[in-house]
Amino acid sequence: SQQGEEDPQALSIQEGENATMNCSYKTSINNLQWYRQNSGRGLVHLILIRSNEREKHSGRLRVTLDTSKKSSSLLITASRAADTASYFCATGHLGGATNKLIFGTGTLLAVQP
């Protein structure tokens, strides 16, 4: 399967702490994205990092990408209860005229107030 894997599968932290999630994938990518999914809702795009980038920031989010290890990490700093959600990495692949996203297995983050 092409599907990426995320670890940990579940993470529980206290408000104010940092949360780190990791994603590994198997094939060459064009870009890697992180999405958030609140319970019972659709996915929301958080950040995109291209294959030629190594690090990207957006607010309290920091994403790194190591294409040699085929891995990425998402760091959420100073977490809040509202950050409680599932987080998915998705690798973007170019193939002919199509762009395809392959999603990872997700990390369920619980931030305790």
Added chain:
Amino acid sequence: DTAVSQTPKYLVTQMGNDKSIKCEQNLGHDTMYWYKQDSKKFLKIMFSYNNKELIINETVPNRFSPKSPDKAHLNLHINSLELGDSAVYFCASSQDTGRNEQFFGPGTRLTVL
């Protein structure tokens, strides 16, 4: 003001029935997608349309037939529903095939009894 909308939100039906899920986006995007999310939260692409033309068709049973009457709409018709079709189905859109950031609808939870 909803960017990507789906109807219905919940669908409960008997095995063997035929049902449709509708999706509309008001973002002016050219590309639309259908994803299936199973009970373990694995999210997998099923179809993608660009300007009403099918560009991605994963190994989905031919009981599933997408239809795009115009680029703002992508409907999913499912014939002869089976128990294994129970899942949450998400519609998404992106500006075009070259832009990987995708905007997701709220999902349709399909339960086949």
